[in-house]
Amino acid sequence: xxxxxxxxxxxxxxxxxxxxxxxxxxxxxxxxxxxxxxxxxxxxxxxxxxxxxxxxxxxxxxxxxxxxxxxxxxxxxxxxxxxxxxxxxxxxxxxxxxxxxxxxxxxxxxxxxxxxxxxxxxxxxxxxxxxxxxxxxxxxxxxxxxxxxxxxxxxxxxxxxxxxxxxxxxxxxxxxxxxxxxxxxxxxxx
Amino acid sequence: xxxxxxxxxxxxxxxxxxxxxxxxxxxxxxxxxxxxxxxxxxxxxxxxxxxxxxxxxxxxxxxxxxxxxxxxxxxxxxxxxxxxxxxxxxxxxxxxxxxxxx
Numbered sequence: 335x336x337x338x339x340x341x342x343x344x345x346x347x348x349x350x351x352x353x354x355x356x357x358x359x360x361x362x363x364x365x366x367x368x369x370x371x372x373x374x375x376x377x378x379x380x381x382x383x384x385x386x387x388x389x390x391x392x393x394x395x396x397x398x399x400x401x402x403x404x405x406x407x408x409x410x411x412x413x414x415x416x417x418x419x420x421x422x423x424x425x426x427x428x429x430x431x432x433x434x435x436x437x438x439x440x441x442x443x444x445x446x447x448x449x450x451x452x453x454x455x456x457x458x459x460x461x462x463x464x465x466x467x468x469x470x471x472x473x474x475x476x477x478x479x480x481x482x483x484x485x486x487x488x489x490x491x492x493x494x495x496x497x498x499x500x501x502x503x504x505x506x507x508x509x510x511x512x513x514x515x516x517x518x519x520x521x522x523x524x
Numbered sequence: 525x526x527x528x529x530x531x532x533x534x535x536x537x538x539x540x541x542x543x544x545x546x547x548x549x550x551x552x553x554x555x556x557x558x559x560x561x562x563x564x565x566x567x568x569x570x571x572x573x574x575x576x577x578x579x580x581x582x583x584x585x586x587x588x589x590x591x592x593x594x595x596x597x598x599x600x601x602x603x604x605x606x607x608x609x610x611x612x613x614x615x616x617x618x619x620x621x622x623x624x625x626x
Contacts, residue, residue: 349553356549364548365541381544382552386559450540458535465532481536509533516529 337401344392356385359402362483363409365450369482370413370475372446372463380416384409399492406493410475448482465515473508476501 335343335354343351363384368377387408395404445460466474472494479485479493487505491498570576 353549356552360544360548361541364544368542377542378545378548378551381548382555385552386556389556448536448539449542451535452538455535455538458532459539462532462535482539483541512533513529516532517525520525520528 338397341392341395341397341401344389347389352385352389355388359405360385362402363405366406366409366478366483367413369448369463369478370410371416372467374449376416376420380412381409384412387412403489403492406479407495410479410493414471414475461516461519462512465512465519468515469508469511473504473511476504477508477512480505 335351340351340354344355360381364377364381367380367384368374371377371380384405388405395401446463447456447460448463451459466477469477475494476490479490480487485493487498487501490501494501496504571580
């Protein structure tokens with residue numbers, strides 16, 4: 335079956351077509367989501383949400399971009415939604431704790447160890463992932479798509495719907511900011 | 525220090541993609557079916573709420589009254605004359621001297 339035949343079948347809610355889509359893109363989605371949300375359980379949940387969204391809104395896919403690009407966009411936006419929700423929850427728990435409510439405070443997440451990083455780089459990668467979370471949203475996404483997913487500037491520009499020059503600028507600023515963040519980190523953790 | 529920063533920045537250079545846990549599709553289908561059932565449950569629970577149901581009925585009644593009020597045609601003089609002609613009882617009997625036609 336070609337990609338378009340799969341999409342057509344998916345529009346007809348064909349389960350075989352859906353299984354083909356999931357089998358083809360599940361690792362790509364999971365890897366992207368995991369690098370953004372930095373938690374394996376949350377990444378599984380969000381990846382499922384991505385495919386549910388794909389299943390339910392494939393009728394809106396017009397074919398003006400690659401299907402994989404469209405899935406990437408959903409994965410990125412679902413991951414960002416998840417982070418926003420988590421932040422809101424954290425803020426709400428903090429406010430409740432101020433008023434003496436017996437709610438459990440959500441603490442800062444522990445270091446994130448990506449399973450695809452070689453053992454000798456684990457510690458450094460964990461520090462880098464922490465520094466990535468301090469970047470602005472667009473710099474964060476561009477950096478992850480480039481470094482973790484290995485997407486080209488053109489592919490990133492299609493996913494983020496910006497020009498290639500903008501991607502170049504985002505990545506340049508991301509690296510500069512990461513360098514500064516890491517400098518501060520290592521000065522503090524001598 | 526600079527060396528440390530460079531090492532950290534290049535720590536993702538040979539990263540391998542993370543893979544989902546086995547049976548991802550099975551778990552996904554379970555959640556999909558569950559969410560479809562839940563959406564119907566949520567919908568039925570929503571519309572059977574007394575406040576929603578009562579508001580719905582009230583809205584339907586108001587819409588019916590408005591439709592009846594707005595669709596009542598104004599009776600023109602011409603149609604009034606036609607109705608009058610149609611429903612007027614013209615008695616043609618033995619004592620009706622003025623009306624000589626049958």
